Amino acid sequence: MVRGKQVVFPQVRPNIRAVAKLAKVSGATVSRTINNIPTVDPRLSRKVRKAIAELGFSPNAQARALVSGRSRLLGLIVSEITSPFSPELIQGFEYSAVEYGYEILVGSTKSETKRLEICIQRMLERKVDGVAVMTFGVEAPLLDRLADLNLPLVFVDVSPKGPLFSTIEVDYLHGIREAVQHLAVLGHRKIAFINGPLQQHSARARQSAFLRAAAEIGRTPASTWLQEGDHTLEGGILATEAILRVSDHPTAIMTSNDMTAIGVLHALHKTGHRVPQDFSVVGFDDVNIARFTFPPLTSVQMSRGDLARCAVQALLNHFEPSLNPQREQYKVETRLIVRRSTDFPNNRTP
Numbered sequence: 001m002v003r004g005k006q007v008v009f010p011q012v013r014p015n016i017r018a019v020a021k022l023a024k025v026s027g028a029t030v031s032r033t034i035n036n037i038p039t040v041d042p043r044l045s046r047k048v049r050k051a052i053a054e055l056g057f058s059p060n061a062q063a064r065a066l067v068s069g070r071s072r073l074l075g076l077i078v079s080e081i082t083s084p085f086s087p088e089l090i091q092g093f094e095y096s097a098v099e100y101g102y103e104i105l106v107g108s109t110k111s112e113t114k115r116l117e118i119c120i121q122r123m124l125e126r127k128v129d130g131v132a133v134m135t136f137g138v139e140a141p142l143l144d145r146l147a148d149l150n151l152p153l154v155f156v157d158v159s160p161k162g163p164l165f166s167t168i169e170v171d172y173l174h175g176i177r178e179a180v181q182h183l184a185v186l187g188h189r190k191i192a193f194i195n196g197p198l199q200q201h202s203a204r205a206r207q208s209a210f211l212r213a214a215a216e217i218g219r220t221p222a223s224t225w226l227q228e229g230d231h232t233l234e235g236g237i238l239a240t241e242a243i244l245r246v247s248d249h250p251t252a253i254m255t256s257n258d259m260t261a262i263g264v265l266h267a268l269h270k271t272g273h274r275v276p277q278d279f280s281v282v283g284f285d286d287v288n289i290a291r292f293t294f295p296p297l298t299s300v301q302m303s304r305g306d307l308a309r310c311a312v313q314a315l316l317n318h319f320e321p322s323l324n325p326q327r328e329q330y331k332v333e334t335r336l337i338v339r340r341s342t343d344f345p346n347n348r349t350p
Helices: 016-023 027-034 044-054 061-070 084-100 113-125 138-144 172-186 201-216 235-243 260-271 286-294 303-319
Strands: 075-077 105-110 130-134 151-155 165-169 191-195 226-228 253-254 279-284 298-302 329-332 334-337
Touching: 016 027, 016 044, 027 044, 075 084, 075 113, 075 151, 075 303, 084 303, 105 113, 113 130, 151 279, 151 303, 165 303, 172 201, 172 279, 172 298, 191 201, 191 235, 201 235, 201 334, 226 235, 235 253, 235 260, 253 260, 260 279, 260 286, 260 329, 303 329
Parallel strands: 075 105, 075 130, 130 151, 151 165, 165 329, 191 226, 191 253, 253 279, 279 298
Antiparallel strands: 298 334
């Protein structure tokens, strides 16, 4: 006791020997259970995990890496870490990785090829077990260079050919078709589309899906209604200003991501146009902030949770194939979420 205050000594952290003693197994069995070695007797494994829970034992990650030969660290690379899309993706990726006993290392590229190469190199130095490249814009020459790495990699839309690489395929057409048909049912016939950078495969895929969906309702958008943006709020503003300079205005504007759509809302408000009375607006991604724009944004949902789970499963299948059936391709669905940014043209029934 010190002046009425009780001195509390730190508790000794439980170790493998304590777990083995409580579970009445050998230390080797505890070690193999911690490292998910499949040959451990299930009955013994259950006893070990029960003892771990009772003691509050936390395995040392570095020691586990030495035993298993793996770091139990997964890399995740995103384009722009400040975009509303990325934190939701990172959170989902970490949640899924931790569920399987892995930690994550995150890097961002700002859509620059050189920065992507630096991120990959940094992750190689940290000896990650695999990397998910969730940038939606890896160019073919860089894919060829990444193919030379002896490292499991997962990409969105396109990937190198080889046993260490997996692809997550996003069904852009389904959600975009729903959006175009939704606008058509409301009576819109003049629909503009603001895309992302056309050097990105995902941007070309989204525009192709839009043009196909427009053709299905018998419409061919005017060339002035097809604008190339950069997936930023500022890009959405500039593209909208370009559309408004044309005498023949569309009645609806679709975009290839929600940040662009928020830029559209801003530009229309600034020029005195009302949404949805004068223009209906549809985004893509359905990030959380889309619910809180004014008006709330109608958007094509691409689940970051599904994308993250697919990425983690694709990586784990390279070194823990028993968790899921081995696949080279994984699919993420899209669907339309209707809110208040779409309505009949000029609020009149067709």
